[in-house]
Amino acid sequence: MLSVYSLASGYGPAKVLFDVSFTVKAGEVVTLIGRNGMGKTTTIRTIMGLLSPSSGRMVFEGERLNGLPPYRIAQAGIGLVPEGRQVFPTLTVEENLVATAAARFGPPRWTLAGVYELFPVLSERRRNQGNELSGGEQQMLAIGRALMTNPKLLILDEATEGLAPLIRAEIWACLARLKAEGQAILLVDKHIDPLLRLADHHVVIEKGSVVWTGDSNDLTSDPYVRRRYLQI
Amino acid sequence: MSTTLLIVQILNGLQLGVLLFLIAAGLTLVFGVMDFINLAHGVQYMLGAYLAVMFYGLTGSFVAALVLALLASLGCGLLLEFVVFRHLYDRDHLDQVIATFGIILFLNQGVKLVWGAAPLSLPIPEALSGSVVLMPGLLYPVWRIVIIASGLAAGLVLYGLVAHTRIGMLVRAGATNATMVSALGVDIRRLFMIVFGFGTMLAGFAGIMIAPILSVEPGMGDTILILAFVVIVIGGIGSIRGAFIAALLIGLVDTLGRSFAVDILRLFLAPSPARTVAPALASMLIYLLMAVVLFLRPSGLFPARGR
Amino acid sequence: QERLKIGLITTLSGPPAALGQQQRNGLQLAIKSLGGKLGGREVDLIVQDDELKPDVAVSKVKAFVERDKVDFVVGPVFSNILVAIMKPATDGGAFLVSPNAGTSNFAGKDCNANFFVTSYQNDQNHEVLGKYAQDKGMKKVFIMAPNYQAGKDSLSGFKRYFKGEVVDEVYVPLNQLDYSAELARIAAAQPEAVFVFLPGGMGVNFVKQFRQAGLADKVTFLSAFTVDESTLPAQQDAALGFFGGANWAPNLDNPQNKAFVAAYEKEYGHVPGSYAFQAYDAGQLIDAALKATGGKTDDKNALRAALMKADFKSLRGAFRFNTNHYPIQDFYLVKVAKRPDGKYQTEIAQKVFENYSDPHVKDCKMK
């Protein structure tokens, strides 16, 4: 579905990514793991067209993403939950959800009602402005907003940041359900344990390069990665 | 000071208010909602008036002039957007200020080159030229009623568009975080272009409608621009309702101030100083009003939430 | 002989640019019709825009005097600019010829040997209307002007001759757009006439709105600098029959004026106004004086005496300079009319003052 080949990218003169390659197959859940500042978000921003790669290739469902503007990439079927939420502060909760909603590939799987069912708090706050929500509520809104675009591939960058344990558990359950329905997901998260249960593949990024890939079993058995990324 | 005069002046004040709102409407959209400081709004208003005069000269029909001038305004707006504005959306407000100031200089001078420096005018369409008696002793020009109606209509259209359509939501969202809107699959640049064109058209529309009562001359948009900003700021940036109410407030305060300042000051002062102080005070009045409003409510009367 | 340098400082930007353009056109036309020479000398005319900013005007005039070493500075349109440039222009040794602005202080206690005015003392056009209203025996007049110095001078000028009742005296903010409030007051006061001084765009707005309010048929419209050739193209029919006061009109009947109006319209495509005529006369004045001195400018006293003679055929007919270097001339009531060719102009309605000089001359020390 999504293939990234030896991607390099950065912010102006500052090079951040050097060699990132991985693939996400249809129906798969893949994670990007790495310490702070290693380039996970940068990878995602490059895929979304928010940064232009200096070299490498990105292909989504047969379409080359290099050089496409972000909205074309999103229209191709990638839904983003960005780092730091970035909900629209001047829009109400409901407007946040419907403003960019879309059903580009047949009947929508996610509707307003569905999102409200997933996050009942949002329904209570539907008339509040985006910036009046608590941090966690904003996070839910950002997830709901991405779901409302009914993407083929869902990208979540630290989507559980600031969520209460109970809600976090719900999100994991929800993602598991989505996966069961065949939704492809690319994930960045610091809670590794649930990722182990959920994901098919893990991609470890260090200093802008992919240093390790493998499935959950490999991850738990590889002593080096284990020490670095799992609780011992 | 008789009661009829007072009533008449209140009506006049409201009418001036609607007139101001008509002019401020486009600015509310582009500046208030889209968050783009467009100082060129005033010259776009001027351009609308000039285009109408020109097309009237060519066709001899007001309606044809109106339609053609609107289209031409839209065209100019899109052209400006394409050449200049689209490169400035994600820039600092101050970059927008200096670029649009450049456009003011250019268009003011351009208009003078093309149409000459002398004031021009546009006649009122024949059918709407007379006056009607609103109440005994109060003759009211029909065209002013038309202006009021179009001001109200512009307000309603704008309100509906911004508050209740998806385009409105997206524009508001884009104003705070264009990147994110785009990353969610919306071509925000194109949307901004359309909205900007529409804003220019509104400016042009105001110019066309007002041309029959005001002189069409180079620089006519400059003072108006300041007034329009005053309206928007008093109302609270981003709030269409606020702009509307602020426009009426300014219309009233200005009109009543001008009409009755002398009489009121005479209560405290001798006639001759009253006569000299009052007009100075009347000129200052809207600024005084703005200062007081902002002192009491630093984000205008109806602060937009979430900014 | 060396080329004669003249600096024209006038307003060429902003809404009043039309007035400045008329001034420039008038002066250029004078030079052209005199064969490109004044007093037999080829002319370098340097035109600068004062942008209606006093400090800009000062800087430009200093450049005239210091860089270009001009012998004459001509201009400006507006009084506040005149006040600003008087010192730099005349201190620098040039003669300043004003083809429009003529403030009272320079006519009186601040009169200046190197300053000549080819127009009038500012108050005089207003006095014409006051005198007219008084002669007509009008009882109630509503008067209005913008709230600045010239506006106040205007209304006091009107009242100097009008002794009837002033039902209301209104000052509006400069560059006011909408006059509905004032029109309501006028309608309520039911005067016989209004007298207004609303130059430029203000006049256009007011005249149109006055007509639209249906007052034109009931109230006589008296004005100064409100309906003239610079505003009529915009006012058109709305101003028909309205009165102004002037020292000249395009239809003034003398051969030199006929020739001037025809030449001007041919050259610039519109009817000349007083701004153009006074600038034309300024050109003629310089020409006549230089002819008398044989083209020489170094003897300032001789040149001044020659200027004082004003030995040329003014477009307004005969006039002479008073001791304060302001003209003594006739003033007329003028009325807006539509010409057979569809253009609008003011036309002489009647003579109101004959050989009229301003009263400030008594404060002037010059003899």
Place this chain on the structure above:
Amino acid sequence: MAEPILRLEGLCKSYGGLDVTDHVDLEVAPSGVHAVIGPNGAGKTTLINQICGLVAPDAGRIVFAGHDVTHRPVHARARLGLARSFQITSILPAFSTLENVALAVQAHAGSSFRLFGRADREEVLNGPAYAALVEVGLGERAHVPAGSLSHGEKRALEIAIALAMDPKLLLLDEPMAGTGREETERLVHLLQGLKTRLPMVLVEHDMTAVFELADHVSVLIYGRILASGPPEAIRADRQVIAAYLGEGE
């Protein structure tokens, strides 16, 4: 128990019809970590905002270090020694990382109306600032603009700023949010060292960290304190489990 460093008495705040803080009484001991946990939207950030002065309470009293600060402005409370970190990162993006912290040092060093001398060369400011950066592991990033730090690094900077203020009480609003696993561990370690000399209020959803650090836990739900007590008791509290903790991941 010693005199509390911070006491909230009947604090109330509502937005529209929503009671976000509903008669909250709270005492924070002069030492140790006092954790405040609760579901999203329970009112934790609003509580912190009221304590530090960004939000004015509708009713109630805030007493800090013996002063009634209920009506004092933000900066006055900070001067009294109240420091906070923001849940949504709040730094000076155009300033270098070091300057961000140096400014915090300057805040309690005083004499900020000094008009001469280059502030960025003052060792008295830069020294402690650099030390704070090293403590949170940002030593190498001292001279890059703070805006170009990664999200997790910005979170660490947020802590460094609060530390550099040398406060009497530290309010931490989700300091671990967005920091990676390794960084979280370092942070927990850091706070553990600090808590002997500096009392803290900790709002956090990372339960591992909370239970590792806290000496006292209060649970806030719908603007009310549902339970308050030592960590073990809270962890076992059925109500808290149902409303917040869940059965673990």
Place this chain on the structure above:
Amino acid sequence: MPLLLFIALAVVPPLASMAGQAHVTGLFARGMIFALAALGLDLLVGYGALVSFGHAAFVGLGAYTVAILGAHGIHDAAVVVPVAVVAAAAFAAATGAISLRTRGVYFIMITLAFGQMAFFTASSLAPYGGDDGLTVSTRTTLFGYAPLGRDVALYYVIFAVLACAYGLMRFLVASRFGRVFRAAKENPVRVAALGFDVYRFQLAAYMVSGVVGALAGVLLANATEFVSPAYMSWRRSGELIIMVLLGGMGSLHGAIIGALAFLLLEEWLAGVTEHWKIIFGPLLVVVVLFARGGLVGIGAALARRWWRG
């Protein structure tokens, strides 16, 4: 770069008189006066994001101090300057105290409001010329001695004031005070949470900026020997902002370069064609579109390119 700028300015009068273009000195003198006002404004705009749209009022205040005291026979700098400074500081304190409650565009507009009030007040000062303005008969003297009588002397006085103001501003923005003020531009909430009373810092900077503007006004009245309410009009305030932005805000020398460039370009283009604005306008647009950070930004970009070879 700033040093080069000042050296260049210092040698203008001798060069101009050598080239027989003495009036150029006057031109640059005017340019430096506006540069001084722009410099003061840059402190607010560039370092505090406080875009004052009423700054011309301070210039007018300084100018009117000279004219009004002059009309009463007081010409000495020992009186004029302190009066101007105190008046400006007081006006700044009063209007700033109110204006600084607002942010962003609201601040722009409320400062405009105060500027307009000053303008209308000056226009109605009938004893001092009303809106026609009044002539300054005698230039300011120093203890009875008339150093400003000659244009070149005046030029160097302006130069000295500008240089001092520049130095002062440089110190100011780098100082502890300046750091807090700059930080408040970036994130006032954070700065307050650190324990700084943002309002006091901003008010102090606003007063400094106003005083500098008033000094420019004192010099302007001496240079043109005339004062007028037009000095206070909103267009003037707008032009000052444009000067700061054109040069590149937040660099101080940018404001000076911007003011000089604005006025000299205007002078030069106006000499080329009466329709100079049709060139000048697009020029401004081009500067914005192709360079961030105004003329200083362009200079820096060119220098970088040249450096790389």
